[in-house]
Amino acid sequence: MDPLEAARRSAQVAAVFDKVADTYDAVGVPWFEPIAQGLVAEIAPAPGERAIDLGTGRGAALWPLARAVGPTGQVIGLDLAAQMIAATRADALARGLTTVELVVADAAHPELPDDDFDLAVASLVLFFLPDPAAALRAWHALLVPGGRLGVATFGPRDAVWEDLDAVFTPFLPPGMLDARTSGTRGPFASDTGVEELFTSTGFSDVRTVCHDLPVRFADVEQWHRWSRSHGQRMFWEAVPADRREEVLASAADRLEAARDGAGFTLTQRVRYTMAATPTA
Numbered sequence: 375m376d377p378l379e380a381a382r383r384s385a386q387v388a389a390v391f392d393k394v395a396d397t398y399d400a401v402g403v404p405w406f407e408p409i410a411q412g413l414v415a416e417i418a419p420a421p422g423e424r425a426i427d428l429g430t431g432r433g434a435a436l437w438p439l440a441r442a443v444g445p446t447g448q449v450i451g452l453d454l455a456a457q458m459i460a461a462t463r464a465d466a467l468a469r470g471l472t473t474v475e476l477v478v479a480d481a482a483h484p485e486l487p488d489d490d491f492d493l494a495v496a497s498l499v500l501f502f503l504p505d506p507a508a509a510l511r512a513w514h515a516l517l518v519p520g521g522r523l524g525v526a527t528f529g530p531r532d533a534v535w536e537d538l539d540a541v542f543t544p545f546l547p548p549g550m551l552d553a554r555t556s557g558t559r560g561p562f563a564s565d566t567g568v569e570e571l572f573t574s575t576g577f578s579d580v581r582t583v584c585h586d587l588p589v590r591f592a593d594v595e596q597w598h599r600w601s602r603s604h605g606q607r608m609f610w611e612a613v614p615a616d617r618r619e620e621v622l623a624s625a626a627d628r629l630e631a632a633r634d635g636a637g638f639t640l641t642q643r644v645r646y647t648m649a650a651t652p653t654a
Contacts, residue, residue, distance in 0.1 A: 397603040398432045408587060409526050409644050410434035410497040416583055416646045417524035422446040423492040428481040429453055429499030433462045440474050450475045452484060482509045489518050497526040501562050510575040520653040527562055529584055529643030534632045541624045542609040568647045577649035584645050591638045594626040
């Protein structure tokens with residue numbers, strides 16, 4: 375990708391996540407936290423290890439990493455959105471975590487010392503980056519020989535969910551349409567595709583573990599708040615203000631197909647791709 379275009383996309387993503395920093399993963403819908411906890415469980419940090427959370431957001435993976443490596447370990451949380459880092463840094467101080475360091479930086483180009491980390495995680499980050507293969511090569515360089523990388527991406531989801539998100543399609547410009555599908559096409563369209571992306575960038579011992587995550591919404595308004603509390607907010611902002619009530623009503627109609635008692639349950643398959651750097 376052209377460097378200027380890559381920089382433009384990175385700035386756009388950072389601006390969106392700056393806007394949602396205060397509500398991110400905080401609207402009563404477990405989403406980023408269970409996904410990140412599953413990722414940390416798969417990579418199995420050990421006490422005393424040095425870890426990095428690439429695209430840390432509000433710390434969904436950062437906190438379980440810090441607990442696992444303990445007081446003798448170290449965790450760096452890195453994010454492009456300055457407001458995310460500021461809020462997460464305040465959370466770390468409130469938790470009394472002296473082993474956590476928060477850094478404003480681009481996960482695609484961490485600009486940190488090589489061979490410095492025992493493990494790295496990136497939860498729902500890789501498919502946002504302009505050049506995923508280049509990012510993986512950069513992450514490979516951060517790890518010690520035999521270091522581990524764990525990445526969470528999306529597998530298939532309910533057809534109802536696909537139909538629900540389609541309410542935005544008529545309003546999205548071409549670039550945003552591309553961003554919307556970045557986690558579901560190309561190498562991210564299958565477990566094998568992601569594994570091949572890892573092996574092509576020098577990783578070994580690549581394996582995939584998948585889990586289904588049921589996501590519960592009490593009502594349409596909670597889904598609406600949730601959809602505006604993370605990256606999907608950019609879709610709402612692409613809808614003209616005078617059409618948003620219409621889009622919300624259409625979404626409500628489509629959610630009815632997922633009604634389960636008093637609320638709605640949608641299911642997302644989460645893919646964990648685990649790998650290591652060669653020891654020699």
